[in-house]
Structures are given as C-alpha cells and as structure tokens.
Amino acid sequence: MGISVEEWGRLQKALDWPGPDQEITQLNLSTSPVHSTFSIVGLKKSYKVGENISILITARDHNNNLKTYGGDFYKAKLFNSKLKASVYGEVVDHRNGTYAVTLLLPWEGQSQVFVRLEHSSEVVQILKKYRDSSFPRSHYNGHFEGPGINNTKISEVVQCNLKWGAEGSWRKGDCCCEYKDIKTKTVWQCERPKKLSCDYLVHHSMGNLENPLNSAEKQIFTMKLTNVAITGDTQVITVLPNTAGIGTMERCRSGLTTPVPAGFYFSDVWESFVCNAQQFNSTQMGKCLENKIIYLLGDSTTRQWFEYLEKNVPGIKRMDLHTPRTGGPLMAVELKNNSIIHWRPHGVPLRFTKMLITDLHYIGNDIDEIAGGPHAVVIFTIAAHLVFHPITFYVHEVAKIRQSVAALLRRAPETTIIIKSGNTGGQKNIFQSDWYTLQLNTVMREMFRDIDGVIYFDVWQMTSCHYITENVHPEPVIIGNEVNMLLSYVCPA
Structure with missing residues (x-):
C-alpha cells in the first residue's frame, strides 16, 4: 500500500x-x-x-x-x-x-x-465483507483496434479489471495483457484479445456490474x-432570536478542521462554520480567477464545478480539444483576465463512457507535471469510482497522491491545493453505498492530516442535509454553494 x-x-x-x-x-x-x-x-x-x-x-x-x-x-x-x-x-x-x-x-x-x-x-x-474482498463488483471494457489483412481494421472488446491483492488477477493463468504504471506501480489487466496483440489497447469504457450477494444476503x-x-x-x-449570535468566521485557509456541523443551509445558501464563505456573483468569480490556472482532477463531480464556472464566469470559453464532452479532458480560457481552467478524469478504474485510454492519468502523475506557484490552484477528488474496489487499493492510491502533493509543496509552497471529499450518492446498494464513501473520506482525511498547506474541503455535510434527493451528481443549487465555498479558499476575504 x-x-x-x-x-x-x-x-x-x-x-x-x-x-x-x-x-x-x-x-x-x-x-x-x-x-x-x-x-x-x-x-x-x-x-x-x-x-x-x-x-x-x-x-x-x-x-x-x-x-x-x-x-x-x-x-x-x-x-x-x-x-x-x-x-x-x-x-x-x-x-x-x-x-x-x-x-x-x-x-x-x-x-x-x-x-x-x-x-x-x-x-x-x-x-x-465485499469491500475487503477481491470480488470484482465492477467490470470494465478494453477496446483494441489494429490492422487486419488486406488493409482492413480489426476491433476487439474484452473485459478488463484491476490487478490487486494477494489473489492478484480476477482471471487466472496466462489470461491477460498487463499494463503497469511506472510511477504508481498500479497494474491494469485486460483479457488477451484473440487477434490483436496487447499493444493495441486504444479505448476504455465501463462494463457490467456483478452482484456478489447470496440469497440470504x-x-x-x-x-x-x-x-x-x-x-x-x-x-x-x-x-x-439570540442577540449574541453564533460568532464570526476567520478567513478561509489551509489547516482548518471541519466541525460538526460545518455550516447550514438557509434560503438555499450555505452558511459556513469553517471559515468566512463568500457569495460570488459572475463578475467577482471572474476577478477571483484572474491570472489563475485551475487544475480540476478527479471525476464527474469536479467536472460539475468546471461546468458551473464555464457557465457563470464572464467571457470564458471552452476550447475544442476533440475529446468527449463529458469524458474530457476539458479546458476553458478567459483571455481578458488571463484565466485557464483544466479538468481531467483520474486513471483506471473508472466507470466512464468510451474514451481514449491515454487520456486517463493517475492523479499523482498529473500533479508531478504541475510546476505550481501562487497562480496555480490544484483541486482533486477520488472516491466515487473507487467504492467498487478493496480499501487497501484506495490507501495505495492516496499514498501516491500524497507523495506527489508533498513534492509539489516543496518546489512551489505557494500553490493552493484543495482536496474535495466524496459526496453522498443516490444509490444505496452493494455497489455504491454511501457507507463506502464515508470510509474513503476517512482515509483521505486521515492520510492528509499532517500535510501542511493542504485544504480539505468536506462536501459530505453539504450534500447529505439538503432537501433535494441525494445524488452522486448534486443539483445546481448545491454545486453553486460548493463553488462559492471553493472560491472562498482561492480568494479568501
């Protein structure tokens, strides 16, 4: 790990x-x-x-x-x-x-x-029981493409999954092509195609879910x-009413812990008890992002932040990177204030629609490529797609990210680094229970507890107490409050 x-x-x-x-x-x-x-x-x-x-x-x-x-x-x-x-x-x-x-x-x-x-x-x-087992509750597809005879093109789709734990492969014997990431040491496996060699893996996509429950369970x-x-x-x-009030909040910064409650909703506005959360209008959002490069890494919940900023920051435009609109990677720029926003999904395992395997990077590897500095804001989350796999693998992933974050802070200590926790979800089953997410949040919080200069932004309470039905993709009113809180860390008052 x-x-x-x-x-x-x-x-x-x-x-x-x-x-x-x-x-x-x-x-x-x-x-x-x-x-x-x-x-x-x-x-x-x-x-x-x-x-x-x-x-x-x-x-x-x-x-x-x-x-x-x-x-x-x-x-x-x-x-x-x-x-x-x-x-x-x-x-x-x-x-x-x-x-x-x-x-x-x-x-x-x-x-x-x-x-x-x-x-x-x-x-x-x-x-x-099943979180700690190597039973593959989630499967994935590997799309192999290569040349055939007489200038034809061959396409094969096979099952893929993580190689992890004492039992190793979910398939036994000489079954598979293996793809080992040099830095993280994570091993991804795909069943060996019948006609093409292992070098022709081009795309990745989500596969079927497999229910492990017996009849009594x-x-x-x-x-x-x-x-x-x-x-x-x-x-x-x-x-x-109470004339004494509840007290004033300090400016948003790294090192602050999350109390219970972390805040409350009133008239659909999140009033934070962590720090002085501001309400940003469109103009203020643009001003806050002036001369900033924002790196949003993780899953579709950080993509929701990208889309909210894209919609609300004046003059910002999405660049056509010829990538899937929801799969990414994505980039938006605003020339007047010199703002750039990137969003990229994390590496496999990932339950996304079909996309290039080369566009799926491990978060630690991406952070290693960021120079950092006072203009750089790095935001990452990793939870929703890891609930299908052993918690020991999650610890391994977080350890690698922590290593990269520590290195970034050594070379550029003025970089703003924000960890977004996992939020509550709509499904409450053997595949995506909120109990899994709560446990992953605990791992992330504990493993970054002693890393100075990192902001842990806990959205768990914000997504679990609102009147709107819980969803892994929160509604715009919740996303708006999350982004206001996020910008309060980027541009504290």
Missing part, C-alpha cells in the same frame, strides 16, 4: 465500525426501520439560536426486540422546508443499540428533526429496508 505498518494501524482504528460479532443471516434479527425510533431528549417549549438539542435513536429488530450492538448507519438532520433551511447532525454510536445526535439550532423560526436508517448493521457487515439487503425514515418526535421546535 506504500504506507508504514504504524500508519495502517492508525487507519484501521479510524475506520473501525462496530457490528454483530457473528454473521447474521436471518432477516428478523436485523435492524428494522419500522420498529426503530428517535426521541428528543428534554424537549423544551422554546430555544434560542445557537443552542443544541439532543436526539436519542433506539434500534430494534423485526421482532421489535431492542438491539444489543451498534453498527447501524443512520443519517440525521434538522430542517425547515419553508425556509429552505437544514443542518447536518453527526450520529454517535453507543455500540449497544442506541445512538445519540446533537443538533445545532442555527436559525430563528421553526425546525423539525428527520432521521433515516440508511443501512442496518447487518447490511454494513455485508458491505464490509439479498434478503437482508432488500431495498425496502434501505434509506428509510424512522418514526419519532416530529414536534415543531420553536427557536427564538
């Missing part, structure tokens, strides 16, 4: 998630969203802005028996639909079937509590019991 034994031990501690001490295969013993409840502890007639309320979640199984162990994956928030206001609450696991949530009351008016069971502890046990992992609201105290909470 490219890390020390000591660091792996610390990561395992950070990733620790309680659950049953034996494999549960009976549905009636798993947590039931119907019988589980939440209550507001010591509910008062009214509160003041800035105060907290405490929530107690009690988990029960399908026989209505109290659970005796933890591990359920709950999400909680406070909201007011009319005010378009909401705030995230972190769920603390007591490991005995009860959970606590502390919710801040950040706005004046009325509020209500909402709690949902995303996955039972028994489902998390299944998720963990499928019963526990039924979608009817996934991402379900639980019943509880739905009384309206009255919040009165």
